[in-house]
Amino acid sequence: MKVKTISTENFVLTKMTAADGDKYFRLSNNDNVMKYVTGHALDRQESDKMLRTFLAEYGNDTYLGRYLIEGRYSGELIGTAKLDMDGSEVEIGYRILEEHWGKGIATEIARGLIGFAKQTLLAKQVIAYVNVGNAASIRVLEKAGMVNIERIEDLDEIKYKFIYSPQNSPLMKKVLYIILGIIAVVLIAAFIMPKDYAVEREVIINRPKSQVFEYIKSLKNQDNWSVWMGKDPNIKKNYTGTDGTVGFTSMWEGNKEVGKGEQEITKITEGERVDTQLRFIEPFESSNDAYMITEEVDPSATKVKWGFSGSMPIPMNVMLPFMGMEESVGKDFQDGLNNLKGILEK
Numbered sequence: 001m002k003v004k005t006i007s008t009e010n011f012v013l014t015k016m017t018a019a020d021g022d023k024y025f026r027l028s029n030n031d032n033v034m035k036y037v038t039g040h041a042l043d044r045q046e047s048d049k050m051l052r053t054f055l056a057e058y059g060n061d062t063y064l065g066r067y068l069i070e071g072r073y074s075g076e077l078i079g080t081a082k083l084d085m086d087g088s089e090v091e092i093g094y095r096i097l098e099e100h101w102g103k104g105i106a107t108e109i110a111r112g113l114i115g116f117a118k119q120t121l122l123a124k125q126v127i128a129y130v131n132v133g134n135a136a137s138i139r140v141l142e143k144a145g146m147v148n149i150e151r152i153e154d155l156d157e158i159k160y161k162f163i164y165s166p167q168n169s170p171l172m173k174k175v176l177y178i179i180l181g182i183i184a185v186v187l188i189a190a191f192i193m194p195k196d197y198a199v200e201r202e203v204i205i206n207r208p209k210s211q212v213f214e215y216i217k218s219l220k221n222q223d224n225w226s227v228w229m230g231k232d233p234n235i236k237k238n239y240t241g242t243d244g245t246v247g248f249t250s251m252w253e254g255n256k257e258v259g260k261g262e263q264e265i266t267k268i269t270e271g272e273r274v275d276t277q278l279r280f281i282e283p284f285e286s287s288n289d290a291y292m293i294t295e296e297v298d299p300s301a302t303k304v305k306w307g308f309s310g311s312m313p314i315p316m317n318v319m320l321p322f323m324g325m326e327e328s329v330g331k332d333f334q335d336g337l338n339n340l341k342g343i344l345e346k
Contacts, residue, residue, distance in 0.1 A: 003063055008112035011105070013067040013081055015060060016051070020068055023077050024051045032098050036131040057084075063121060069094070069109060081109055083117065089163075090123035106137070110144035114164050126164040131157060199330050200307030203337035204297060207344045210271065212302040213294045215344060217274045218243050219250040219263060225339035227332045232258045244268075259283050263290070278308065304340065306333050 006013040016024070027033050028047040031040060042050065051066075058065035064085060069078040079096035092113040096106050110128070117123040128146060130137045138148070138160065146162040205212055215221055220243050223229045232254035241248035244265075251262040260282035267275040271294070278288045290308035297303050 003060060006063075006067065006112065006116050007072065008108050010072050010108060011069050011078060011112070012072050013069055013109075013112070016055065016066045016068055016080070017060075018052070018055060021048050021051055023068060024080065026077060027080060027095055027097060030098055033095055036134045036137075037095070054082075063116075069096075069105075078105060079109075081113060083113065083121070086127060089125045089127045090117040090121055092117060092126060092128050101136070106140045107143045110140055110146075114144060114146075118164075128162045129159045130162065131159050198307065198309035199333060200305060201330055201333040201337055202303055202305045203334070203341050205302050205304055205341045205344050206300060207302060208300060209294050209296045209302040212304060212344060213271050216292050216294070216304065216340070217265075217268060219248060219265065219276070222250070225336055225343055227335045227339070228258055231255070256283065304337060306337055 003015055005015075025042075025044055025047040028042040028050065029044075034041055054066045064083050067081045067083070069081055070076060071078060077097065078100055079094060081095075082091070082093040084091040084093070092110065094106055094109045094113070096109075114126050117126045126146075128141055129152070130141060132151070141162045142148075145164055145166060147165045148160045149163050150161040152159050152161055220239065223237065229235060235252055235254035235258055238251040239249065240251075246265050246268055249262055249264040252258065253260045259280060261278065261280040264277050264279070265274065266277050266289075267273075273294070274292045276290045278290050280286045280288075288308045291306075293305040295303040295305070
């Protein structure tokens with residue numbers, strides 16, 4: 001297998017060879033870089049010996065092993081990285097030259113190694129070990145989406161074991177924060193916005209008030225002029241009780257546009273007003289109070305008002321401005337009243 005380089009946005013990782021002794025020595029000959037490795041800088045002999053040990057672990061026909069990190073465009077030496085097997089898990093690691101610390105390089109390398117291990121090596125789990133005192137590397141692994149799951153006490157070191165957790169990745173956190181932010185805005189808006197709604201329309205009918213009222217208090221007559229009955233010619237209707245009296249209920253079941261529900265007469269003020277309750281069952285459950293009022297304009301003309309009101313619970317009330325209730329329902333009410341006018345004035 002030909003081992004290709006591993007690339008990130010700004011860097012290239014190339015498998016190390018014995019010819020890279022000078023470059024490796026630049027890292028290993030630094031006390032701060034080696035603080036959590038050997039505890040001190042290595043001399044050239046120690047550095048070469050360590051490099052030979054690393055190279056002996058894996059051959060050149062596998063992606064596992066040690067890598068040089070160099071600038072993708074500059075070719076500048078940045079540090080070293082590793083991909084290793086720890087049982088069935090792929091372990092990642094990195095060392096960065098001290099002059100490149102604090103630039104976000106380690107985080108980019110860690111993310112690149114994690115992505116390569118998952119996508120190319122098909123690792124079921126990606127892990128990393130870090131000394132408990134290495135706060136900078138702990139932060140790097142956390143930013144790369146890894147989670148501390150275990151404290152391990154070896155004879156010569158106390159370290160943490162990190163595993164990659166997509167839910168802990170910065171992108172996932174950012175998405176989560178955005179979602180939470182949207183939810184917060186919706187909830188705040190829900191508490192500020194009104195929950196109640198009402199629609200009312202009216203028409204003048206050129207008939208005496210008593211005649212108009214006698215007709216509108218019948219729910220069965222409503223089937224003749226309400227626009228909703230015309231939206232499904234196959235609608236099923238059932239009735240219970242005595243029409244024109246309190247308790248009479250008209251039930252319907254139709255297509256998706258009409259839905260399913262019932263209307264019950266709840267109060268009658270003779271000659272003045274009929275109150276009903278609309279109970280919608282499908283496509284969603286809700287309950288509204290509706291009414292029809294008659295007012296005498298003159299002995300031969302009557303004003304009829306038809307309206308309804310209801311309340312939408314928090315947080316669903318944020319949808320009220322987008323439902324166009326006043327416009328859409330109001331139009332149906334007005335069309336229905338115009339139909340009623342046409343029937344009674346024949």
